[in-house]
Amino acid sequence: MPPPRRPRSARAALAAAGALALLVTVAGCGGGGVRGTPGAAGVLDPLFPRLGNGGYDVRHYDLALDWAPARSGQRAEQPLRGRARITSRATQNLSAFNLDLKGLEVTSVTVDGRPARYDHAGTELTVRPEKELDKGKTFRTTVEYAGRPGPLEGADGSEEGWLTGDGGTVALGEPSGSMTWFPGNHHPLDKATYTLRATVPKGQRAVSNGEPETTEPRPGRDGRTTWTWNSRHPMASYLATLAIGPYRLTESRTPSGLPVVDAVAPGEDAGELERLPEVLDWSVKRFGTYPFDSAGAVVLAPDTAGYALETQTRPVYPGSPDVGLIVHETAHQWFGDSVTPRTWQDVWLSEGFATYAEWLWDEDHDGPTAQDAFDRLHATSGDAGLWAFPPADPPDQDSLFADPVYQRGAMTLHQVRRVLGDTRFAALLKGWPREYAHRNARTADFTAYAESLAPDGDTREALTRTWAVWLRADGKPDSAAPGR
Structure with missing residues (x-):
């Protein structure tokens, strides 16, 4: 929630x-x-x-x-x-x-x-x-x-x-x-x-x-x-x-x-x-x-x-x-x-990470795992508000703090975790805020940073698919598999 x-x-x-x-x-x-x-x-x-x-x-x-x-x-x-x-x-x-x-x-x-x-x-x-x-x-x-x-x-x-x-x-x-x-x-x-x-x-x-x-x-x-x-x-x-x-x-x-x-x-x-x-x-x-x-x-x-x-x-x-x-x-x-987000359209970089932090806290304290939270959300109907727009493209001011920014933003991060693996994703959680400390960042800055952690071309391609499907595409993704 x-x-x-x-x-x-x-x-x-x-x-x-x-x-x-x-x-x-x-x-x-x-x-x-x-x-x-x-x-x-x-x-x-x-x-x-x-x-x-x-x-x-x-x-x-x-x-x-x-x-x-x-x-x-x-x-x-x-x-x-x-x-x-x-x-x-x-x-x-x-x-x-x-x-x-x-x-x-x-x-x-x-x-x-x-x-x-x-x-x-x-x-x-x-x-x-x-x-x-x-x-x-x-x-x-x-x-x-x-x-x-x-x-x-x-x-x-x-x-x-x-x-x-x-x-x-x-x-x-x-x-x-x-x-x-x-x-x-x-x-x-x-x-x-x-x-x-x-x-x-x-x-x-x-x-x-x-x-x-x-x-x-x-x-x-x-x-x-x-x-x-x-x-x-x-x-x-x-x-x-x-x-x-x-x-x-x-x-x-x-x-x-x-x-x-x-x-x-x-x-x-x-x-x-x-x-x-x-x-x-x-x-x-x-x-x-x-x-x-x-x-x-x-x-x-x-x-x-x-x-x-x-x-x-x-x-x-x-x-x-x-x-x-x-x-x-x-x-x-x-x-x-x-x-700090460079534009208000990049606010998922703020709210998606903060929401995912809640999932990680539960996971680290014997509660539901982040995968559990992801699966629960992905089970929602395709016409639910969660899928109204992609997190990196809120259509207007009224959409700025809606579920796609918070929850689907966190789901996108979980897909990144599944593509990179736990060890590299843990490095991302520390490296990203260190790289841009006290600065502004765009969505493109984040995707480039995540791709820099990919160990091979196949992983980079999987991340590219993740951006296309989870970050920028309309509607509910057909598959919950990473990199799909």
Whole structure:
């Protein structure tokens, strides 16, 4: 069974707003004597063409946030105030560039300390620096903004972005929700390091990715506190999170010395979270060196979010997690967080591996084998949703997190295991995340890597048939035999 996650809906409004912003960018940034050109208002992702932006590469986000949902006993009109300092490198001569931001009011933009002109239309913040930016130049954009952040909602009622429940507030970004709380280049292709400082009301805690640096009382008598977190390894923005609430914080270390920070919402049980060190130890044996400097979890009140998410170093769970869900989200630290899909069409590389990790856990702990899981799924009817589309070719945004991506993705990996044999497949499970650590990867990168482990031409041919039948062909494969 896949972990409890919500389906994602297509966002026609997002695409339309992006198209409008692209026109604004091109039309508003002309002028004589300009050598640079505007960066694209989208990276042409196969499923989300308007997400992300072209012309620059973000190196670091420094986010300072002030969260005050009530001021003087009244409902705050602008409970979130933020300042984003974004260090980037121009990848072309730039006369203008875009950032993704939705639903918040921008009050100031500077580039390298100089005021910049800007337009904010829909989800696109178009910035025109005073002087054009030469290709290769490192520059800092500072955006000050405020407002009442909220969720992005699809037609089916699924939500991401800034979510609030009885137990507090959490920001979840997959695939595009991070634009609801900070401006950025919100596509998985542009990974960056992060520093986050969040000032929150008395009695509240702010929990984010990476490692806690400081917890400082803010000057004054209101009891507000600023929490600082650092993520020194590159992170896709959809994996960034911020949870605010009266969480119970527990800091510990695994037997190997890895710091673990867990946050549990009031009234919630930690479930099987005490098994996280065991899961981490098993994962290291299966997948190789843990790719980050800390681990942990955020356990939400169930009314805050109805799904788990592999937020980097610190996955988020909707209530008390069981060990299967912990295994899934922990595996994502290698597959999805460190090795991040290059496009959203490649997301099976994340979800297929995490699902297969659950099968391996059961197999290694006297449960059903991975072959048992494969056989059970292959026995389903040919018109079942599992066979609606091939895992490497989700047809639209609504299909991004459906069974073919999770379950058929895992079945494809099992076929690779049967073709390569257990020993070479075990080497693949460690070698693949080591080869692409802290990078992006495409499906073609994975198939090439798997083929590099083939001992002979017959094995490579069997893998080629596996890609054709299990990874890219429509419908249920006629045979469950490997390489068929």
